[in-house]
Amino acid sequence: MNDGLSTIEQQITSDYKYGFTSNLEADQAPKGLNEDIIRFISGRKKEPEWMLEWRLKAYRNWLKMEVPDWANIKYPAVDFQDIIYYSAPKQSKKLNSLDEIDPELRRTFEKLGISLDEQKRLSGVAVDAVIDSVSVATTFREQLGELGIIFCSISEAIQEHPELIKKYIGSVVPMTDNFYAALNSAVFTDGSFCYIPKGVRCPMELSTYFRINAENTGQFERTLIVAEEGSYVSYLEGCTAPMRDENQLHAAVVELVAMDHAEIKYSTVQNWYPGDKEGKGGIYNFVTKRGICAGVHSKISWTQVETGSAVTWKYPSCILKGDHSIGEFYSVAVTNHHQQADTGTKMIHLGKNTRSRIVSKGISAGVSHNSYRGLVSVAKNASNARNFSQCDSLLLGDRCGAHTFPYIEVKNNTAQVEHEATTSKIGEDQIFYCNQRGIDTETAVALIVNGFAKEVMNQLPMEFAVEAQKLLAITLEGSVG
Amino acid sequence: MLQIKDLQAGIEGKEILKGINLTIQPGEVHAIMGPNGSGKSTLASVLAGRSDYEVTGGSVEFLGKDLLDLSPEARAGEGLFLAFQYPVEIPGLSTINFMKTAVNEVRKYRGQEALDAAEFLKLMKEKMNLVNIDKNLLTRSLNEGFSGGEKKRNEVFQMAMLEPRLAILDETDSGLDIDAIRIAAAGVNAVRSKENATLVITHYQRLLDYIVPDFVHVLYNGRIVKSGGKELALELEETGYSFLKNEMNIA
Ligand SMILES: Nc1ncnc2c1ncn2[C@@H]1O[C@H](COP(=O)(O)OP(=O)(O)O)[C@@H](O)[C@H]1O
Ligand SMILES: [Mg+2]
Numbered sequence: 228m229n230d231g232l233s234t235i236e237q238q239i240t241s242d243y244k245y246g247f248t249s250n251l252e253a254d255q256a257p258k259g260l261n262e263d264i265i266r267f268i269s270g271r272k273k274e275p276e277w278m279l280e281w282r283l284k285a286y287r288n289w290l291k292m293e294v295p296d297w298a299n300i301k302y303p304a305v306d307f308q309d310i311i312y313y314s315a316p317k318q319s320k321k322l323n324s325l326d327e328i329d330p331e332l333r334r335t336f337e338k339l340g341i342s343l344d345e346q347k348r349l350s351g352v353a354v355d356a357v358i359d360s361v362s363v364a365t366t367f368r369e370q371l372g373e374l375g376i377i378f379c380s381i382s383e384a385i386q387e388h389p390e391l392i393k394k395y396i397g398s399v400v401p402m403t404d405n406f407y408a409a410l411n412s413a414v415f416t417d418g419s420f421c422y423i424p425k426g427v428r429c430p431m432e433l434s435t436y437f438r439i440n441a442e443n444t445g446q447f448e449r450t451l452i453v454a455e456e457g458s459y460v461s462y463l464e465g466c467t468a469p470m471r472d473e474n475q476l477h478a479a480v481v482e483l484v485a486m487d488h489a490e491i492k493y494s495t496v497q498n499w500y501p502g503d504k505e506g507k508g509g510i511y512n513f514v515t516k517r518g519i520c521a522g523v524h525s526k527i528s529w530t531q532v533e534t535g536s537a538v539t540w541k542y543p544s545c546i547l548k549g550d551h552s553i554g555e556f557y558s559v560a561v562t563n564h565h566q567q568a569d570t571g572t573k574m575i576h577l578g579k580n581t582r583s584r585i586v587s588k589g590i591s592a593g594v595s596h597n598s599y600r601g602l603v604s605v606a607k608n609a610s611n612a613r614n615f616s617q618c619d620s621l622l623l624g625d626r627c628g629a630h631t632f633p634y635i636e637v638k639n640n641t642a643q644v645e646h647e648a649t650t651s652k653i654g655e656d657q658i659f660y661c662n663q664r665g666i667d668t669e670t671a672v673a674l675i676v677n678g679f680a681k682e683v684m685n686q687l688p689m690e691f692a693v694e695a696q697k698l699l700a701i702t703l704e705g706s707v708g
Numbered sequence: 709m710l711q712i713k714d715l716q717a718g719i720e721g722k723e724i725l726k727g728i729n730l731t732i733q734p735g736e737v738h739a740i741m742g743p744n745g746s747g748k749s750t751l752a753s754v755l756a757g758r759s760d761y762e763v764t765g766g767s768v769e770f771l772g773k774d775l776l777d778l779s780p781e782a783r784a785g786e787g788l789f790l791a792f793q794y795p796v797e798i799p800g801l802s803t804i805n806f807m808k809t810a811v812n813e814v815r816k817y818r819g820q821e822a823l824d825a826a827e828f829l830k831l832m833k834e835k836m837n838l839v840n841i842d843k844n845l846l847t848r849s850l851n852e853g854f855s856g857g858e859k860k861r862n863e864v865f866q867m868a869m870l871e872p873r874l875a876i877l878d879e880t881d882s883g884l885d886i887d888a889i890r891i892a893a894a895g896v897n898a899v900r901s902k903e904n905a906t907l908v909i910t911h912y913q914r915l916l917d918y919i920v921p922d923f924v925h926v927l928y929n930g931r932i933v934k935s936g937g938k939e940l941a942l943e944l945e946e947t948g949y950s951f952l953k954n955e956m957n958i959a
Contacts, residue, residue: 655760660796663756664810664866665784665817674809678800678849 256313262286265413268313272382272416275389285402285412292406295540298569299598299630302511302538305476312414312447371429377422378433381449384420391422395453399482399519399546407478407513407540411447415480418448423458423489432688434463450481454489456522461492463691475500477536478513487522487549492530494687495543496695499535501702504593506565509537516543520552520578528555529572530686532695534702537566542600544573547581547609554583557683559695561676561702562595562627571601571632576612576642585616588680590699591627592706598630605642612642620650621679623672623706673700709734709905710775710874715766717754724750726930727766732874735902739916739941740909742927743949748909749793751927752878756790757783771873784810785817787873791863791880793909798850803862804832806850807869814870835868839895856883864895871899876907881915893918913945 256267265286269279294304371378377388385392402412423429454460464481477499483491493516502509512535518527529543545554556572574583583603591597597620605612620629631648653675661671677684677696684692710732717725724747732738740748754761755768757780768775771786778786798806811831812822823831836843841861851859860880867875877896881889896906896919908919916924916938924940925932928949934940 654796656796657798659756659758659780660792660798661806661810662780663784663790663792664806664870665781665814666810667779667781667813670809670813674801674806675798678798681800 254313254315255311258311259308260286260310260312260414264312268414268416271313271315272385274382274385277389277393278385281396281402282413285409286414288403289406289409289413292403292409294406298540298600299596299632300538300540300567300569302567305511307410310476313416315416371431374427374430375424376427376429377420379420381415381418381420381451384451388420388422391453392420392451395451395482395484396449397482399484399517400480400515405515408480408515411449411478411480411515415447415449418450418479419452420450421452421460421462423452423454423460425455426457427455428458429460432461432463434465446475446477446479448479450479451484452482452491452493453484454486454491454525456487456489458486459490459492461688462494463688464493464495465498465691465694476511476513479515481514481516481543483516483518483527485518485520485522485525485527485549485552488524489522490526490528491518492528493518493543494691495529495531495533496687496691496698497531497533497535497539498698500537501535501564501566502537504564506537509566510535512536512539512541514539514541516541517546517573518544518554519546520549520554520581522552523549523578524551525549526553526555528553528557528686530557530683531559531570532680532683532687532698533558533560533568533570534698536568539566539568539570541570542572544575545583546575546577547583547612548577549581550578551580552578553581556583556585556587556601557686558587558599559590559680559683559699560588560597560599561590561699562592562597563702563706564593564595566593566595568596569598569600571599573602574604574614576603576605576609576614578609580611581609582613583615585614585618586682587616587618588683589618589620589629590623590676590679590703591620591629592623592703594626596628596630598632600632600634602634602636603644603646604636605639605644607638609639610641612639612644614642614644616644616646618646618648619679620648621676622650622652623703625652669700669704672703672706676700676703709771710907711767711769712755713767713769715751715754715768716764717750717761718764719750719761723764724761724930725754728927728930728932730925730932732905732907734873734905736923737900737906737908737919737921739919739921739924739938740907740927740932741911741913741924741941741944744911746927747930748927749878752790752793752876752907752909755783755876756780756788781813782817784870784872785814789867789870789872789875791860791867791875791877793878793882795851795859795863797852797854799852801850802848803846803850803865807832807846807866810866811869831869835865838898839865839868840891841865857885857888860884860892861888861895864892868895868899871904873903874905874907875899876909878909879911880908881910881912886914889915890918913941916941 256264265282269282400408402409421433485491499510499512520527527545533539547554554574560568560570562568572585585601587599589597589599599618603614618631622629629650633646635644657675658668658671676699687695712728712730715725715728742748763776808828815822845858880892921938924936926934
């Protein structure tokens with residue numbers, strides 16, 4: 228029976244579908260963080276000296292930095308000495324093909340619903356899978372190689388393309404940018420690197436799946452994408468984590484560089500373990516993502532569907548340096564139970580005739596808190612800058628919170644900045660209308676929520692959109708009776 | 709197929725339906741008329757299972773089942789349809805997607821296989837023609853920015869799609885001009901059959917020129933105070949509802 232609003236408030240457990248741990252043998256660093264640990268990580272990865280020095284410099288900076296406290300989130304302080312900073316699945320030799328990967332690892336992928344070979348065959352998605360901290364397999368490498376596209380783990384890139392890494396790492400997110408970016412710079416273990424040469428349109432979606440597996444491992448991946456003049460790439464990032472009681476830390480850095488007339492589309496479906504319904508466990512997700520539209524007429528578009536994590540702190544941003552460059556941010560953030568999300572974007576207009584568009588859809592249920600925080604900044608010389616921001620919040624029940632913190636800094640009077648915000652509640656009458664057509668309440672909520680998020684979902688590549696829709700439904704399962 | 713016995717219901721302690729008795733057989737069309745606030749929409753909502761209304765007495769049997777015991781979605785599965793007086797808006801959800809879910813949920817309830825995309829499209833085309841609705845309307849967000857007439861036509865379209873055993877139309881004619889009424893009525897008539905029944909709630913007799921009822925009931929102050937054939941509607945049109953007060957006083 229549908230009890231209307233009274234049941235909207237009722238919270239029932241919805242089990243995390245991806246909560247399993249793999250029995251992979253792992254090669255781990257001891258707990259804690261000091262210069263020796265950084266040397267250990269760098270040594271395990273057989274890094275050149277300059278990389279180690281860069282890490283150590285970041286570490287020394289990090290020691291002087293403070294945990295940021297301005298976000299609208301509350302959580303117990305993280306003990307950074309109680310974390311394992313390196314955990315790699317043990318693998319005896321380098322893989323030539325997917326068929327050679329550890330069968331246990333294979334099963335993990337299958338449980339995640341990313342059967343690599345299926346993806347390889349059917350959808351033409353090149354996958355660089357990251358389990359814990361080391362990239363285990365990269366597909367499609369050769370095919371892409373023929374076009375001059377480099378798609379590999381960042382560790383390999385450090386070995387094989389040091390000139391590119393040296394040039395771009397930390398160029399968008401400096402190692403001293405913020406506490407978590409500095410930490411990541413010191414201890415990052417793996418991640419992806421993409422390089423699209425001049426004039427090349429990457430013929431397939433590039434994809435990385437991240438997954439936190441071993442206990443007490445923070446995941447510190449680092450992704451760098453460089454799109455040369457006139458090139459195009461669409462990149463997908465999907466994340467899951469096994470269910471654990473303790474909170475695990477995730478602090479990633481993503482840097483994007485788009486040259487003249489280049490376009491980068493970066494899509495994320497974030498599904499880390501959110502903790503149980505009492506708020507126990509779950510991932511702390513502190514991520515720094517930033518792209519620079521370095522060239523004229525370049526474009527960077529972030530699309531994110533954030534359904535997981537206990538705490539999300541994340542502001543994928545665009546620096547619009549090139550004249551006529553475009554930045555976009557499309558976001559759906561869903562929080563249920565005790566989840567907290569403080570997410571949004573920064574659009575920094577530096578060039579002339581730059582445009583940005585922000586569409587943020589926050590959905591809160593349970594006793595969760597969902598904040599949009601966005602900065603639109605127009606520099607003195609950025610004449611004719613345009614921004615449009617739309618921030619909508621949808622509430623399920625009346626014990627959750629939705630907050631909007633828009634910051635606007637305009638230093639050029641030719642700028643046009645528009646901000647619209649709405650807050651609505653899923654109405655009992657909407658649910659009843661669906662019920663009357665034979666649709667149960669759970670499905671009705673999924674329909675209403677997906678409708679609410681549609682403008683953002685439409686930005687996702689097809690194969691991701693379907694998964695993302697299901698995720699929204701799963702996240703809100705049980706949030707309405 | 710529908711037997712309402714001494715149905716009493718209210719909201720927030722306020723008594724609205726004070727003992728309704730009504731029996732509807734397959735193939736019949738019943739009309740319920742009555743002044744504003746007499747409880748017509750409340751009756752429709754209670755039959756459809758809206759939970760803010762509390763049933764305080766009486767019983768309702770629908771196709772051999774205790775209707776009041778079923779969830780709203782199960783009632784829909786059993787073949788009860790309500791065309792709402794005030795259809796709600798769902799931003800971002802097209803009528804097509806909404807109906808695709810609804811049709812397949814109802815089929816699931818009935819133990820039938822889900823329609824695939826092609827089958828669904830075929831059904832939709834057929835019903836679109838039947839109720840004369842524009843495809844553009846069906847691809848837009850459900851009821852969002854629709855005119856009053858478009859909303860009502862959309863309700864009739866949904867009714868056609870779900871092929872209910874009992875359709876309750878709550879003031880589907882209000883806000884419609886005469887052409888729109890004719891089209892809506894044609895839609896209703898097109899889905900009429902020997903097995904199905906219709907309960908038309910209306911204010912005005914003019915709808916009943918197009919959907920000719922077998923029975924007309926007058927609902928007043930939570931009770932059916934008068935029942936008759938289709939001529940009762942004409943009579944009401946002439947005399948209005950003022951007679952009710954006198955009649956009630958005598959009674
Ligand atoms: N949700 C509600 N809350 C309070 N009173 C209501 C509610 N719904 C209906 N009523 C009251 O019940 C009576 C019958 O209303 P309704 O069933 O809508 O009448 P009708 O459809 O015949 O115009 C009216 O007095 C109305 O004010
Ligand atoms: Mg009414």
